[in-house]
Amino acid sequence: MALRHAVLAALLDGELSGYELTKAFDIGVANFWHALPQQLYAELARLEKEGLIAGREVVQDSRPNKRLFHVTEDGVGELERFAAAVGKPSFIRDDLLVAVQAADVVDAGELIARLGERAAFADAKIELFERLLARMRGDRGEEEFLGRGRRVGPYLTCLRGLAFEEGNRDWCRRAAEVLRRRARVAEER
Amino acid sequence: MALRHAVLAALLDGELSGYELTKAFDIGVANFWHALPQQLYAELARLEKEGLIAGREVVQDSRPNKRLFHVTEDGVGELERFAAAVGKPSFIRDDLLVAVQAADVVDAGELIARLGERAAFADAKIELFERLLARMRGDRGEEEFLGRGRRVGPYLTCLRGLAFEEGNRDWCRRAAEVLRRRARVAEER
DNA sequence: ATTGATTAGTCAGATTCTTGAGTATCATGG
DNA sequence: CCATGATACTCAAGAATCTGACTAATCAAT
Structure with missing residues (x-):
């Protein structure tokens, strides 16, 4: 279950929309995790429901509206727990x-x-x-x-x-x- | 679908049993792919059914019997096709x-x-x-x-x-x- | 004037991978 | 004599990931 933590960690950079997140997790950029848009939007929905992130609607007139997300205090707590737990070593799959x-x-x-x-x-x-x-x-x-x-x-x-x-x-x-x-x-x- | 090709590639080293394969794909060794025993046994069964590998029973008296697998001609052909196809770049997930x-x-x-x-x-x-x-x-x-x-x-x-x-x-x-x-x-x- | 790229998402279905448990035999060490 | 570990596999269920398609608006270029 590291995707949720990867999303939380990415949102520490500042408020991001789902779409902006997808670019950060894109195969061409991702420097710490990779995921497809579908996964990210689903994860954002779960994280918001659990209160680990919060979103706010931003109305734009020259583009579709978007929702910007940020990590809540609970979200930071979740990251703390994650960082303290031992993770399995990464392995090659290529x-x-x-x-x-x-x-x-x-x-x-x-x-x-x-x-x-x-x-x-x-x-x-x-x-x-x-x-x-x-x-x-x-x-x-x-x-x-x-x-x-x-x-x-x-x-x-x-x-x-x-x-x-x-x-x-x-x-x-x-x-x-x-x-x-x-x-x-x-x-x- | 690279696991099947990873198994085929591993079997090029010579005949291996499922159990020996699991050690090669273990987290501690795997230098080109990683997979758990359950996946490997399932993949071996599929590959055998499709005729890409063939197995032979080896009766042992001081240990459980085992089946040794080797790659068939069709299996080599499958590897050829795989190697010629473009693969997606590997990404980090850690x-x-x-x-x-x-x-x-x-x-x-x-x-x-x-x-x-x-x-x-x-x-x-x-x-x-x-x-x-x-x-x-x-x-x-x-x-x-x-x-x-x-x-x-x-x-x-x-x-x-x-x-x-x-x-x-x-x-x-x-x-x-x-x-x-x-x-x-x-x-x- | 229309095609293509970018922004901003969503849905369904299939495949892959992981978690967890279980079977059975034999060898080794205390 | 009993526990542990190695050999050799199997089954079921669930979580994670991927494939592919789809909506809908704006902007830049042809």
Whole structure:
């Protein structure tokens, strides 16, 4: 049941609409959790019913109206309990890794192509995370921001997201290089 | 539907029983996918019914009998198709990251404790992965093994697992250090 | 003038994953 | 002699997640 806590944690940044939340949890951004809009709207409804968040209607004239949510005191309490409980370690679950595990029987060309695509995707996320980090720390240096900044939680999770994608990129490049080298050697014979 | 392909990929290593599979997919080992025994036995049954794997009964006298499975030609074909299809990028989903996202409102001491536990867990996995890698490459150097070894798929995924856990460990240490530093500064005031 | 993108959501259904319990045998240690 | 742990699996139920479709308005571009 971490989705509810992920939503609570995201709402600490300030009031957000369901739609804004969906962008934060989008596959292209999510630096600490991922979820689809349908899940998020359902979770927002549950959280509001339980009093962990509260919403207020905002009437807009040039766009559809929206509801902005914020975490209540009870919601913060729930987060406290969550943070104090032991969580299970995260594990890897990745289609591309499955394909590479089967590298010795599948077409190397296809695999190399997938690895290239993933590396490019990782590059894009790396750039995105770097921009996010720069925006969060403003004109301060990283050490100064982490020492004295107001909200370091999102910064820290963004750092993990960045390192994760750097790991993805480096590994994809390495794996592709290994497979290319082996393909060349196989051809020579 | 990557679990089925993960099972197929795992069975490329040689004949395995359901029980042996469960150990490979265990939270403590899984370097390319994770799943519980219940899922694996169910998936094995489905795969056998569809003819992608085949099993043979092995009678043992000092232990319960078991069934060893291997991938059929159709199974390899299925893996080929899977590897050629684009997969969605993997994303992060981690309780501990959620907790750190909320770092600015939850108890820092608890969070630091969780980060320490996770770093220790990562350390254990790092050691495990390093042993696995050493065993796979035998007396050859890494470059030589990757260039000429028979089965490099599992080696490559294990490398990713290793890098992932190193990333976890480093980030946990860094985040804990930042939180400790901030706690000290807060106390001094 | 209409197509496509963005904002702001909702509904139903299927699949996947997790929780929790249970069966049965054999080996090992105290 | 009994408890624990490893081997080898199974069943049921529920929670979480994903697929796919749908409404409805505004804005920018063709």
